[in-house]
Amino acid sequence: APDDPRGLSATGGLPYFGGPGNNYSMHGIAEIVARARRTPGSFGLVAANGGLLSKYSVGVYSTEPVAWRPSTSAGIQRELDAVPSVRVAHYPDGTAVIESFVVIDPDGDRPAATVIGRLPDHSRFVAAVDDPDLLALMVGDSDPVGTTVYARGTANQNFVALTRAALDARHPVPTVGFADEYQHLIVKRDGHVLEVTINRPEARNAMSPVTNAELDAVFDAYFADPDLWVAILTGAGDKAFSSGNDLAASSTAGGLSVPVNGFGGLTSRREMPKPVIAAVNGYALGGGLEVALACHVIVADEGASFGLPEVKVGLVAAAGGLVRLPRVVPPALARDMILTGRRLDAAEALAHGLVSRVAPTGDVMNAARAVAREIVAASPVAVRSSIAAMATAEAEPDAVQATLDSMAVLDTVLVSEDFREGLTAFLEKREPQWKGH
Structure with a gap:
């Protein structure tokens, strides 16, 4: 009606409408054109959804003729593409x-x-x-x-x-804490060290939706527990650390199910304030390598193999492989691995800085535990502060500014009990007894 307070209302008050297969937008255009023709000099606007909100179209219709001109659709599209898009929140x-x-x-x-x-x-x-x-x-x-x-x-x-x-x-928020048992994991505490084993050797420790959810919950609990200072992640058996996404399980479950914190509960985790060690035994392929890359330290069995074979099955390494691998190994090598699916053995991975230590066959967990003991022997406050400073520095390209920014962690370190204990132990020539705060 002319006095309708809703204004833009050729469709019952809504400034949009849709319905796949019903051609509603064409009906809207016809109605607007008819109305505009009744009022020379006016304009009409039609906006419509398409499919299940997958597209949005807008058309402006004028009653004033213009001179013929060739189509400029490509130019208009370039202008539209240049407009910054709205950021999408995948986990609101x-x-x-x-x-x-x-x-x-x-x-x-x-x-x-x-x-x-x-x-x-x-x-x-x-x-x-x-x-x-x-x-x-x-x-x-x-x-x-x-x-x-x-x-x-x-x-x-x-x-x-x-x-x-x-x-x-x-949809309650999950309670943070360790479960009594897990379907796809073996979780063990040893003092200040947490050991997490992906227990699917029959599937080369591929990660199903259940595996991802359990790993996400375990790492939530690890980062929240003040008595745990280091975590080790490995795979059961000697064939694979993890072969990545379990495509069969994902297809059965109706699609890839990934927690807010990413694949394996790690690849998209914003904050990892305590160290996680990847003990790679056998294959670390696809999502398996991406999870390892999200860890702070990678220790490899001498028979380990690393690769991102996604392009060979029509996928991309979107869980961090495309981002982290070029930051760890030389860019030319990263491109080679990403674009061809090339694999590195343990010796090559060590030579190029992908891993920090290589253990004899069958001894990778002992090597990872040795690294964990070295970390536990250091101040937990200093370790956490170092991790925080390195994370901050990654976002700052200027080395001097990054150095100045990193000094902010001293506000935490210098007032900690660990700092006082470290100095006292040094002066008294004894081993420090860290408190973790």
Whole structure:
């Protein structure tokens, strides 16, 4: 109606619409053209979703003729491509606003909805709706666009709910801590050292959705436990550290399921404040190598093999291999490995700095434990502070500025009990008894 307060409303008040296969956008264009022709000099705008929110189209229609000109679609596309895109949040968390939505089978017994949401930092995300109250709002007469919701990302899918309580009830935040037992892992504590073994030797320790979830939970618990100072990650048997993603399990589960912290619970983890040692026995291929690259130290069995064979099966090393490998080995070698799938043996890996130590066949865990003992013999505060300073320095290309920035950790080190104990032990000519704080 002319007096409709909603303004832009050729589609019932919504500034967008869609429906795959129904040609709704063409109906919208026809309606706008008819209205514009009734008012010479006016303009019409049509915006439409396509598919399941996979595309968004906008058209401006004018009643004023213009001179013929050749198509400039390629130039317009270049201009559009040059505009900065909106950042995508793959694992949203916290409050958000609904920007767009689609409801499937709204009048059926089991309607389903998908939303495009916007977080306070302006990034966008896609999420499913399984909260009955929010679903009722979306299938009702009210317009849910602009509604504040609560979002949470999981390994399999993102979800939104109308209230935080509803989201917690349906998708609770996992409790941080070690489980009594695991399906695909063997977890062992030895003093200040945690040993984690991927226990799938029959699958060359490939990582299934279950493996990824268990590793993510174990490393959450490790980093939260003040009595654990070092972790060692290895694979069961002598054939493989890990051959990467379990493609068969992923296809059965309906797709690759990766925790917020990335493959193996490590490759996308923002903070790793305590050291993790990779004890590589046998193959470290694909995601297996990417997990090893995310560790602070790699110790290899002399029979170990390293490679990123993703391109040979139509994939890419997107879990950190494309980023970390060129930072560790010479760039030319990294390109060779990434583009051809070339493998390195343990001797080559040591020569090029991919690993720091090579152990005799069958002795890699003893070598990794020796490294762990050396780390435990040092101040935990100093070790954690060194890790933090190196992480900060990686983001600063200027060496002098990075050095100045790294000095900030002294604010933590110089007031710690470990600092006082270290000086006292040195003066008294005895071994220090570290407290870890």
